[in-house]
Amino acid sequence: MNDGRLEMLSSNEGPSAREWAKTANIETPMKWGDLEREIISLRLVPEEGVGKRNLLLGMIMTLTSLVLSIFFVSPAIGAFFVAWATMIESRGTQESLVTLAIFMFVVSIVVTVTSIRTWWNTRSRSMVSIVGGVVAIVSVSATFAVGLSYDGELPGSWLEVLALAAGVLAIAAVALNLVSKPSKTGEGPKSGREQRRYDAAREEVVDVLVERGLVVLTPDQRRRMQRMRVGTWHKFDAQGRV
Structure with a gap:
C-alpha cells in the first residue's frame, strides 16, 4: 500500500476523475473548454486507470490513421494505372x-470525404x-492530361466521372x-499515454455530470465528444453546440 501511494505521489497524479465530478461546482450552461482544462490542470485520474476500451480505441484510431495515410496516395496509384493502360x-x-484505377479513385473519394468530415468536427x-x-x-490533373494525349479510347465510362469527383472533393x-x-499547440497532452489517460478521465467526468443532471447529451453528441482529441473541446464552445 505504501509503495502504491509513493508511486502515485511520484507520478504527480491528481484525484479520481469520478469522485471529483461528483462534488465539483460546475457552472451551467457548460463551458466544455473550461471543463477540459480543469481535468488536465488537476491531473484527474480515471477510476480504473486507462481503461481497455480507451486503449483499444487509441489503437484503432492509430491503425485507422496509418491506413488513411496510405490511402492518401490512392489517386496517384490510379493515375499510374491510367498511364500504364495507355502504353x-x-x-x-x-x-x-x-478497373483498378476506378477503384483507386473511389478510395480517394472516400478518404477525402472522411477528411472533410474530420474538418467539420474540428474546424482546424x-x-x-x-x-x-x-x-x-x-x-x-495528370490522369486527364494522359487521357487527352492518348490517341485511342480507354474502356470504362466511369473513369472520368470518378476522377473528376475525386479532384473536386x-x-x-x-x-x-x-x-x-491551425490547431493551437500546447492545448493538451502530447504523448499517446497521456491522451488515453485524459480521454478516459473526460469520459468518467461526463458520465457523472450526466448522472447529476447537469448536462443532457444524445448518443451522437457523446460519440462526437469521444472523437475529439484531448485539448480541443473548446471548439464546442466556439460553435455553440456539441
Missing part, C-alpha cells in the same frame, strides 16, 4: 488497369489533409483547411 494494346489488360487546419488533397489534385478539402486556423 499497352491488349484491350483486356486495359480494362483490368482501368490539418497538414495531412492539405498534402493528401494536393496529391489528389495533381494526380487527377480534393480542391474543397484543401480550400477548407487553408482558410481554417
Whole structure:
C-alpha cells in the first residue's frame, strides 16, 4: 500500500476523475473548454486507470490513421494505372488497369470525404489533409492530361466521372483547411499515454455530470465528444453546440 501511494505521489497524479465530478461546482450552461482544462490542470485520474476500451480505441484510431495515410496516395496509384493502360494494346489488360484505377479513385473519394468530415468536427487546419488533397489534385490533373494525349479510347465510362469527383472533393478539402486556423499547440497532452489517460478521465467526468443532471447529451453528441482529441473541446464552445 505504501509503495502504491509513493508511486502515485511520484507520478504527480491528481484525484479520481469520478469522485471529483461528483462534488465539483460546475457552472451551467457548460463551458466544455473550461471543463477540459480543469481535468488536465488537476491531473484527474480515471477510476480504473486507462481503461481497455480507451486503449483499444487509441489503437484503432492509430491503425485507422496509418491506413488513411496510405490511402492518401490512392489517386496517384490510379493515375499510374491510367498511364500504364495507355502504353499497352491488349484491350483486356486495359480494362483490368482501368478497373483498378476506378477503384483507386473511389478510395480517394472516400478518404477525402472522411477528411472533410474530420474538418467539420474540428474546424482546424490539418497538414495531412492539405498534402493528401494536393496529391489528389495533381494526380487527377495528370490522369486527364494522359487521357487527352492518348490517341485511342480507354474502356470504362466511369473513369472520368470518378476522377473528376475525386479532384473536386480534393480542391474543397484543401480550400477548407487553408482558410481554417491551425490547431493551437500546447492545448493538451502530447504523448499517446497521456491522451488515453485524459480521454478516459473526460469520459468518467461526463458520465457523472450526466448522472447529476447537469448536462443532457444524445448518443451522437457523446460519440462526437469521444472523437475529439484531448485539448480541443473548446471548439464546442466556439460553435455553440456539441
